[in-house]
Structures are given as C-alpha cells and as structure tokens.
Amino acid sequence: VQLQASGGGLVQAGGSLRLSCAASGSTFSRKTVGWFRQAPGKGREFVASITWSGTSTRYEDTVKGRFTISRDNAKGMAYLQMNNLKPEDTAVYYCAADGKYYRGTTYDEDDYDFWGQGTLVTVSS
DSSP states (O other), rough: OOEEEEOOOOTTOOOOEEEEEEEESTTGGGGEEEEEETTTTTTEEEEEEEEETOOOOOOOOGGGGEEEEEETTTTTTEEEEEEEEEEGGGGEEEEEHHHHHHHOOOOGGGGEEEEEOOEEEEEEO
C-alpha cells in the first residue's frame, strides 16, 4: 500500500481543514487507517484511527469533538476533517495503514507499516 497525504495549509485559530489520504493497492480496504502528527521539536503522536469497515473510530483526547476521521474504500481514500483548530494543532500530519488485515482501531504507531509523506498544518493565533 502506498499512501499520499494532502490538504494541509495555513489557517487561523477556529478555522477548519480537511486532510486527504490517497491510497494505492488492493489491500487498503482491509486495513485500519490512522492519522498521526508531529509538532516541531516533539515526537510523533496518535490523532485518530478508523477500522477497515469504517464502523469504528478512535480519537486522541484533545481532538475529540473537533476532528472526524472517515474513509471511502471504493475511492481508496481516507480523510481527517479538522474543525475549531487551535495553535497547538500545528504539526506535520501523516496518514498510515495497518500492517495487518481486519484489525480494530489502534493508536500504536508500531502497528502501522505503511506511511504517507506528511502534510503540514499551521494554525495561527
């Protein structure tokens, strides 16, 4: 599976962005997809994940109620809708796909074998 993230940019606090993750490969629809982020000078952290079927999602506590993860297996796409953005959301955002099939939602980056190149989100105050 190859992944390409896009949709980042500069936005004011309180604004919205939608990140997209385009996947190639026939196994994408069987894999959990996650979004992670890495802020300047910090380690990479989990943001959200969605199961292969799209029926279950998981979020990091600080983004609950503001971010929504979704996917469209027919199009080979995953999305992260980010609303009410805050300066602390500034980071490079990565999409990733699970190394196994049909797993539940997972926040452990070691479970993800396939990574996109990252897209920068900058939120100004």
